[in-house]
Amino acid sequence: MRLKKLFLNVRIIILIVFLLLAVVAIRPDPFREGVAIRSVVKNSAAAVAGIENPKPTTSPVSRELILAINNQPMKTLEEYYQVTANLSVNQTLQIKTNRGFYTLTVLPQIRRIELNETEERLVEETIQVNETINGTIVPINKTVQRMETVPKIREEVLGLANIGLNVQEAPTNNIRKGLDLQGGTRVLLAPEKPLEKQEMDFLLENMGLRLNNYGLSDILLRETKDLAGNQFVLVEIAGANEEEVKDLLAKQGKFEARIGNETVFIGGRDITWVCKSGDCAGIDPQYGCADSGGQWVCRFRFAISVAPEAAARQAAITQNLEVITEGGEPYLSQDLRLFLDDQEVDTLNIAAELKGRPVTDIAISGSGLGATQDAAIIDALQNMKKLQTVLITGSLPVKLGIVKMDSISPALGEEFTKNMLLTAAIALLGVSFAIYLYHRRFTVAISIIFTLFAEILLILGLAALIGWNLDLAAIAGIIITIGTGTNDQIVITDEILRGETSASRSWKERIKKAFFIIFAAYSTNLVAMLPLLFSGAGLLKGFALTTIAGMTFGVLITRPAYAVVMQAFLGGEE
Numbered sequence: 001m002r003l004k005k006l007f008l009n010v011r012i013i014i015l016i017v018f019l020l021l022a023v024v025a026i027r028p029d030p031f032r033e034g035v036a037i038r039s040v041v042k043n044s045a046a047a048v049a050g051i052e053n054p055k056p057t058t059s060p061v062s063r064e065l066i067l068a069i070n071n072q073p074m075k076t077l078e079e080y081y082q083v084t085a086n087l088s089v090n091q092t093l094q095i096k097t098n099r100g101f102y103t104l105t106v107l108p109q110i111r112r113i114e115l116n117e118t119e120e121r122l123v124e125e126t127i128q129v130n131e132t133i134n135g136t137i138v139p140i141n142k143t144v145q146r147m148e149t150v151p152k153i154r155e156e157v158l159g160l161a162n163i164g165l166n167v168q169e170a171p172t173n174n175i176r177k178g179l180d181l182q183g184g185t186r187v188l189l190a191p192e193k194p195l196e197k198q199e200m201d202f203l204l205e206n207m208g209l210r211l212n213n214y215g216l217s218d219i220l221l222r223e224t225k226d227l228a229g230n231q232f233v234l235v236e237i238a239g240a241n242e243e244e245v246k247d248l249l250a251k252q253g254k255f256e257a258r259i260g261n262e263t264v265f266i267g268g269r270d271i272t273w274v275c276k277s278g279d280c281a282g283i284d285p286q287y288g289c290a291d292s293g294g295q296w297v298c299r300f301r302f303a304i305s306v307a308p309e310a311a312a313r314q315a316a317i318t319q320n321l322e323v324i325t326e327g328g329e330p331y332l333s334q335d336l337r338l339f340l341d342d343q344e345v346d347t348l349n350i351a352a353e354l355k356g357r358p359v360t361d362i363a364i365s366g367s368g369l370g371a372t373q374d375a376a377i378i379d380a381l382q383n384m385k386k387l388q389t390v391l392i393t394g395s396l397p398v399k400l401g402i403v404k405m406d407s408i409s410p411a412l413g414e415e416f417t418k419n420m421l422l423t424a425a426i427a428l429l430g431v432s433f434a435i436y437l438y439h440r441r442f443t444v445a446i447s448i449i450f451t452l453f454a455e456i457l458l459i460l461g462l463a464a465l466i467g468w469n470l471d472l473a474a475i476a477g478i479i480i481t482i483g484t485g486t487n488d489q490i491v492i493t494d495e496i497l498r499g500e501t502s503a504s505r506s507w508k509e510r511i512k513k514a515f516f517i518i519f520a521a522y523s524t525n526l527v528a529m530l531p532l533l534f535s536g537a538g539l540l541k542g543f544a545l546t547t548i549a550g551m552t553f554g555v556l557i558t559r560p561a562y563a564v565v566m567q568a569f570l571g572g573e574e
């Protein structure tokens with residue numbers, strides 16, 4: 001009867017409901033096998049085959065799983081690495097996942113080293129011009145040459161096969177690990193000037209679009225401040241190296257198209273459409289790749305559409321330009337020059353028939369270089385992806401300076417995880433032993449330990465539900481929650497046990513006194529935790545949030561339920 005009455009208590013029912021919701025959010029599956037795709041390297045064999053990068057909002061257990069490679073089952077990381085270690089360049093293989101089949105051609109790994117020297121290089125480019133044939137204007141491709149001063153690049157073909165997949169053991173739950181526990185890159189950026197809330201929101205949205213469009217996943221992007229009120233942007237990216245992050249975030253990414261000194265259109269603002277599909281973007285079929293003086297050059301091209309206002313500006317600027325003849329073809333006297341971060345990246349001739357005409361459809365072209373044809377193709381596609389990204393997202397509203405950059409290896413993250421689990425186990429064992437020695441009641445010790453597990457489960461459920469990354473600071477907050485929870489439950493237990501020798505107050509009065517002490521301690525701790533949300537440029541935010549969440553769950557859900565359990569087992573009054 002006592003147990004039946006206990007489980008019908010509304011506080012116990014609330015606790016059970018929240019615990020079930022936490023389990024649903026976490027979705028534990030300890031026996032899950034397989035290899036999950038963590039990220040897809042841009043322009044890699046896997047990306048070309050159509051394997052998509054996991055979206056940042058994708059829960060861990062929903063990520064695409066590799067089931068087999070060339071009909072060989074993949075159940076562990078060891079099996080995956082054994083198969084991929086024996087791949088050779090240009091080998092064709094088939095990957096089966098829980099979403100379909102993919103056919104890949106293995107590409108070589110290439111390392112590009114930029115030297116502190118420059119050289120003059122003949123660059124050929126193919127541009128699209130309009131010509132009138134039999135009274136009809138048709139687009140044709142024209143190849144032009146120009147000399148360009150560029151940094152010398154040394155490329156090393158490592159000879160190793162690369163399919164472009166970063167993988168991990170199949171996640172057994174939806175709890176996301178921070179960089180401290182899984183490895184990756186953390187960057188702290190400072191805007192060059194203070195931003196209003198609307199400007200900061202736009203900056204974060206733009207950066208998120210840029211990172212997602214570039215193919216990076218597992219991204220944590222948020223504004224933070226230090227105690228002095230200085231603004232920062234904290235970026236955490238799993239599976240990205242420092243060079244990629246610097247290239248995408250430290251640069252403003254301002255794209256402009258100019259005729260003379262006048263701007264025709266700007267990336268993001270004036271761009272209405274950027275082609276990313278194979279039918280209108282990729283290696284230029286008219287030019288392709290060519291060996292130029294021992295260096296391979298590959299041309300890319302993709303189509304864009306500009307807003308009518310930008311087309312009108314182009315018409316107004318070209319209206320007064322002269323028509324010249326070059327190589328037997330009529331062009332306008334000035335070119336359309338493309339600038340990225342104020343550095344000229346390409347020059348396009350303007351066909352004479354476009355003089356004074358508002359044209360909204362434009363073909364953008366560029367090139368990639370490499371010691372081999374495959375290396376040049378990879379470089380060209382990489383340059384095209386970067387240019388498309390900036391055209392889609394536009395420039396950042398303000399330049400960002402890198403304050404601090406940390407790179408954590410996955411091996412170090414695994415060691416952190418082991419230490420964290422060991423620390424948590426020692427803390428729980430120590431608490432259990434101390435409680436038993438203090439009360440000499442097995443029932444009390446078991447109830448307190450169960451309540452602590454319930455609080456931890458609720459914290460993890462909340463983290464899984466909102467996609468909150470658990471790092472070492474957050475784990476420290478959980479350990480703090482174990483300590484404060486134990487203290488509060490001892491207060492409740494002492495008040496109830498005191499009633500066994502004194503009848504001066506009712507059970508409800510004793511519990512009321514215990515919760516007065518608990519709420520006072522909760523308020524004090526809450527006030528102490530709030531400054532930590534912003535101190536250290538927000539790097540301690542995980543600690544503060546975990547501690548606040550654990551204390552709140554304890555005060556509102558688990559400790560009221562614990563009081564009911566203690567009243568039932570220790571025989572307090574109604």
